[in-house]
Amino acid sequence: MDYSKNKRFNSPSGRIAIIAVFTAFAIVLSVIESILPTAALLPVPGFKIGLANIVTVFAIVTMRPSETFFIITVRCLVAGLFTGPVSLLFSLTGALLAFFVMLALLPAAGKAVSPVGLSIAGAGAHNIGQTVVAAFLLKDIGIMLFYLPFLLVSSVFTGAITGIVAIPVIDIINRKVLPGKGKL
Amino acid sequence: MVSDIKRKRKIFSKMKWGDFVAGGLCIIIAALLWTVPALNSEHSGVFFEVVAENEVLMAYDLIDNDSMYISESIGYILESFSKEKGPGETIISMSRNKIDFYLIIKDGKVGFTESNCPQKVCINTGFIGKPGEFAVCLPAGVFVRIKGRSEKDDPDFVLG
Numbered sequence: 217m218d219y220s221k222n223k224r225f226n227s228p229s230g231r232i233a234i235i236a237v238f239t240a241f242a243i244v245l246s247v248i249e250s251i252l253p254t255a256a257l258l259p260v261p262g263f264k265i266g267l268a269n270i271v272t273v274f275a276i277v278t279m280r281p282s283e284t285f286f287i288i289t290v291r292c293l294v295a296g297l298f299t300g301p302v303s304l305l306f307s308l309t310g311a312l313l314a315f316f317v318m319l320a321l322l323p324a325a326g327k328a329v330s331p332v333g334l335s336i337a338g339a340g341a342h343n344i345g346q347t348v349v350a351a352f353l354l355k356d357i358g359i360m361l362f363y364l365p366f367l368l369v370s371s372v373f374t375g376a377i378t379g380i381v382a383i384p385v386i387d388i389i390n391r392k393v394l395p396g397k398g399k400l
Numbered sequence: 401m402v403s404d405i406k407r408k409r410k411i412f413s414k415m416k417w418g419d420f421v422a423g424g425l426c427i428i429i430a431a432l433l434w435t436v437p438a439l440n441s442e443h444s445g446v447f448f449e450v451v452a453e454n455e456v457l458m459a460y461d462l463i464d465n466d467s468m469y470i471s472e473s474i475g476y477i478l479e480s481f482s483k484e485k486g487p488g489e490t491i492i493s494m495s496r497n498k499i500d501f502y503l504i505i506k507d508g509k510v511g512f513t514e515s516n517c518p519q520k521v522c523i524n525t526g527f528i529g530k531p532g533e534f535a536v537c538l539p540a541g542v543f544v545r546i547k548g549r550s551e552k553d554d555p556d557f558v559l560g
Contacts, residue, residue, distance in 0.1 A: 333419030340426040365430035
């Protein structure tokens with residue numbers, strides 16, 4: 217993966233700008249998601265479509281790991297201001313676990329897995345992470361065994377949706393928004 | 401139209417075998433977890449427990465429609481607690497972390513029916529009555545679980 221051939225976004229200030237844009241993008245998607253009545257779709261606590269995951273998948277494929285880590289952490293902290301400390305704990309743990317799983321799969325990206333697979337694995341990891349936090353908060357393991365299957369099956373669908381959206385987003389941004397040699 | 405189909409084909413042509421492995425793995429783990437609570441879900445006697453801070457605050461028999469046990473520490477853990485027994489249904493009102501919620505016991509089932517929590521997840525869980533089922537209000541940090549009364553669930557002795 218080669219991220220830094222584009223001259224416009226190779227300077228420190230250029231990269232700060234691009235990181236800020238994607239962080240803002242992720243925050244907006246998080247806030248939109250918190251407004252959506254997803255509980256009516258599947259009445260399981262912790263169920264989300266994971267719109268902000270589109271930015272994470274995009275960032276992990278095209279940007280440096282440290283930059284992706286920054287985008288995820290800031291997105292969770294700022295979105296947490298809107299949703300409260302309990303939701304912050306869930307989303308931060310889930311998102312960071314998803315980040316590490318996707319990072320581990322990154323060498324296989326393009327060969328064995330596409331962004332869809334990355335996204336599904338990330339969604340599954342996110343749900344495992346947040347269910348572990350729920351089990352800790354409620355001090356009960358049974359809750360994990362009860363809700364996790366629903367969340368894992370749902371993560372196949374939500375992960376696929378966000379992954380399918382991420383493919384053209386990655387493509388368009390690399391070809392049109394940021395023209396130049398190599399990737400972002 | 402044609403460009404639409406082309407675009408779709410492009411997305412799916414880019415999918416790799418690892419994608420199906422990732423999806424399959426999620427479903428396999430889900431299926432494995434599903435079988436664990438399913439092992440002990442066939443019971444006749446049914447009651448529910450209200451749990452917060454690792455403590456069973458109360459137990460309530462769904463068949464006899466009567467509370468079996470109320471913890472001494474319920475006053476410390478909950479901000480308010482009251483029970484109202486009506487003709488068709490019993491309403492238990494509780495509040496914790498400034499969240500008010502009501503447990504309605506009706507026809508051998510229990511449900512969180514009203515609450516001022518922001519996400520309204522507990523309401524959408526609806527009525528539950530099968531052993532192993534849960535209803536949770538995460539902002540309040542309280543959950544309700546249905547248990548089956550059987551010899552298997554009762555410990556022969558308790559240590560400590």
